[in-house]
Amino acid sequence: MGDSDRLVKMEIDYSSVVDQKLKECDELMKDETKLNEVLDRLLPLEKQTRTAADAISTGRVLVAIIKYCYAARQWEQMNEHIITLSKRRSQLKQAITKMVQEAYELVEKTPDLDTKLKLIETLRNVTTGKIFVENERARLTKKLADIYEGQGKTKEAAEILQELQVETYGTMDRREKLEFLLEQMRLCLAKNDYIRTQIISKKINIKAFEDESAHDLKLKYYELMIEMDLHDKNYFDVCQHYKHYYDTPRIKQDSEKMKQALKHVILYLTLSPYNNEQSDFLHRLFLDKNLEEIPKYKELLQRFKTQELIHWKDVLKNFENELKNGTKDDLATNVFAKNDDGNKRWEDFKIRVVEHNMRIMAKYYTRVRTQKMAELLDLTRDEAEQFLSNLVSNKTINAKIDRLQNIVTFQQKQSPQETLNEWSVNLNSLMTIINKTCHLINKEETVHAVRT
The missing domain is CATH 1.10.10.10 (Winged helix-like DNA-binding domain superfamily/Winged helix DNA-binding domain)
Incomplete structure (x- = not known):
C-alpha cells in the first residue's frame, strides 16, 4: 500500500478550537481590510490540524481561507493560497477536495473573464493527477472549453476537452459522463474531426439510453451520429439512426416530429445501396402503421418493395415535387434541399432507382x-x-x-462442381417423390385387397 492510499488516523480532534477561531475571524472580517490578520491566525491552525491528521477540521480551515479571500475580493491571494495549501507536506485528500469544491463554486462569481480564467487554471493545476478531485477537474475543463468556444477557438476547445477520459471515472454519475462524451463529439464535429468523433461515439453504451430520463441525451446522440455519417454518405447507418430517433416515445407522441423522422427513415433507406440487411429493413418498415399518415412516402416505399421496374419519368412526375418542396399541409424534409448536398443526394437517389431496375431485369x-x-x-x-x-x-x-x-x-455460368451439386439435389428430390408415389400405390393396393 502506497503512502497516498494509507488511511491516516486522527490524533487530536481540533473541532472546538476551529469553532472558536472561525468565530473570531468572522468578527474580524466585518472589516475586509483585516484579511491578512485573519489569514495569519488560520494558517498556523491549518498546520496544527493537518499534522494531527484531523481531516474535517483541516477542510473547514481551508474552506474558510477561500471564503475570506472571496469576501475581501482578493482573487490573486486566493489563487496563491490554493496552490500553496494543496502542496503542503502530508496535506489530506479530504481537505483538498473540500477546498477545490468551495473554489469551484466561486468560478461563476468572478468579476471578469481574466479573473475567471486565472482561477480555472489554478484549480486545474491543483487537480492534475489527483483522482479524488477528477470530477471537479472535468467540470472545470468543460467551463474552460465553453469559454474558448465562445471566443471562436473551437479547435482549442475540442483539444482541451479531449484530454478527459471521463469513461474511466468511477465516481462520476452516468448521466454526467454521457453529457461529457456528447460534448466531446459535438466539438470534434465542429472542427470537422470525423475520425475522432467516431472513436468517441464507440465509448458510449447505447443501453444507457433505455432509461426515459436519458432520452434527451439519446436524441442528441443520434443527431450527432447522423451528422457524422452524412459526411461519409453512410446512408444506411443514417437511416438506422433516424429509426432510433423515431422510436423514441417523446418523438412518437408529437405527430409532426414523428412524421418528419419517419420520412427521413424512408428516404435514407431508399438512398442506401441494396443488400440483404437493407431489404430486410425495408420489408419490416413497410409494416409500420404510421405510414398511413404519409401516403406519398408509403407509395415510394412500395415501389422499391415491389419486384417491378421503377420508371424515372414516373418518379419525376409523381414524387419529385413532394419530396423536394412538400405540400401546404405536409412539409418536405431537408434530404433533397436546394443546395449542393441535396442535389448530390438526388443524384444518388436516381442511381438507386437504376440499380433497383437492374436487379429486376437480372431476375426476369x-x-x-x-x-x-x-x-x-x-x-x-x-x-x-x-x-x-x-x-x-x-x-x-x-x-x-x-x-x-x-x-x-445475366445468367451466371456454373462451375462443374455447382452443376454436379444441382444434379445431385435434383436426383435426390426425384427419388424422394418416386418413393412417396410407390408408398401411396402400395397403400391403395392394400386397401383395395381388404375391400375385395
Missing part, C-alpha cells in the same frame, strides 16, 4: 440487348453499361456484356 431476363436495356432504364447505352459495370463490380448482380453482339447475359 437471361439475355437482353444493350439498346433494350437502356430504353427500359431511361438511360443512354453508355450510361446503362456504366451502371451495369458498377453493379457487377459490387457483386450486386452477375452479368456479362458482349459488345460485338450488343447483348447482356
Whole structure:
C-alpha cells in the first residue's frame, strides 16, 4: 500500500478550537481590510490540524481561507493560497477536495473573464493527477472549453476537452459522463474531426439510453451520429439512426416530429445501396402503421418493395415535387434541399432507382440487348453499361456484356462442381417423390385387397 492510499488516523480532534477561531475571524472580517490578520491566525491552525491528521477540521480551515479571500475580493491571494495549501507536506485528500469544491463554486462569481480564467487554471493545476478531485477537474475543463468556444477557438476547445477520459471515472454519475462524451463529439464535429468523433461515439453504451430520463441525451446522440455519417454518405447507418430517433416515445407522441423522422427513415433507406440487411429493413418498415399518415412516402416505399421496374419519368412526375418542396399541409424534409448536398443526394437517389431496375431485369431476363436495356432504364447505352459495370463490380448482380453482339447475359455460368451439386439435389428430390408415389400405390393396393 502506497503512502497516498494509507488511511491516516486522527490524533487530536481540533473541532472546538476551529469553532472558536472561525468565530473570531468572522468578527474580524466585518472589516475586509483585516484579511491578512485573519489569514495569519488560520494558517498556523491549518498546520496544527493537518499534522494531527484531523481531516474535517483541516477542510473547514481551508474552506474558510477561500471564503475570506472571496469576501475581501482578493482573487490573486486566493489563487496563491490554493496552490500553496494543496502542496503542503502530508496535506489530506479530504481537505483538498473540500477546498477545490468551495473554489469551484466561486468560478461563476468572478468579476471578469481574466479573473475567471486565472482561477480555472489554478484549480486545474491543483487537480492534475489527483483522482479524488477528477470530477471537479472535468467540470472545470468543460467551463474552460465553453469559454474558448465562445471566443471562436473551437479547435482549442475540442483539444482541451479531449484530454478527459471521463469513461474511466468511477465516481462520476452516468448521466454526467454521457453529457461529457456528447460534448466531446459535438466539438470534434465542429472542427470537422470525423475520425475522432467516431472513436468517441464507440465509448458510449447505447443501453444507457433505455432509461426515459436519458432520452434527451439519446436524441442528441443520434443527431450527432447522423451528422457524422452524412459526411461519409453512410446512408444506411443514417437511416438506422433516424429509426432510433423515431422510436423514441417523446418523438412518437408529437405527430409532426414523428412524421418528419419517419420520412427521413424512408428516404435514407431508399438512398442506401441494396443488400440483404437493407431489404430486410425495408420489408419490416413497410409494416409500420404510421405510414398511413404519409401516403406519398408509403407509395415510394412500395415501389422499391415491389419486384417491378421503377420508371424515372414516373418518379419525376409523381414524387419529385413532394419530396423536394412538400405540400401546404405536409412539409418536405431537408434530404433533397436546394443546395449542393441535396442535389448530390438526388443524384444518388436516381442511381438507386437504376440499380433497383437492374436487379429486376437480372431476375426476369437471361439475355437482353444493350439498346433494350437502356430504353427500359431511361438511360443512354453508355450510361446503362456504366451502371451495369458498377453493379457487377459490387457483386450486386452477375452479368456479362458482349459488345460485338450488343447483348447482356445475366445468367451466371456454373462451375462443374455447382452443376454436379444441382444434379445431385435434383436426383435426390426425384427419388424422394418416386418413393412417396410407390408408398401411396402400395397403400391403395392394400386397401383395395381388404375391400375385395
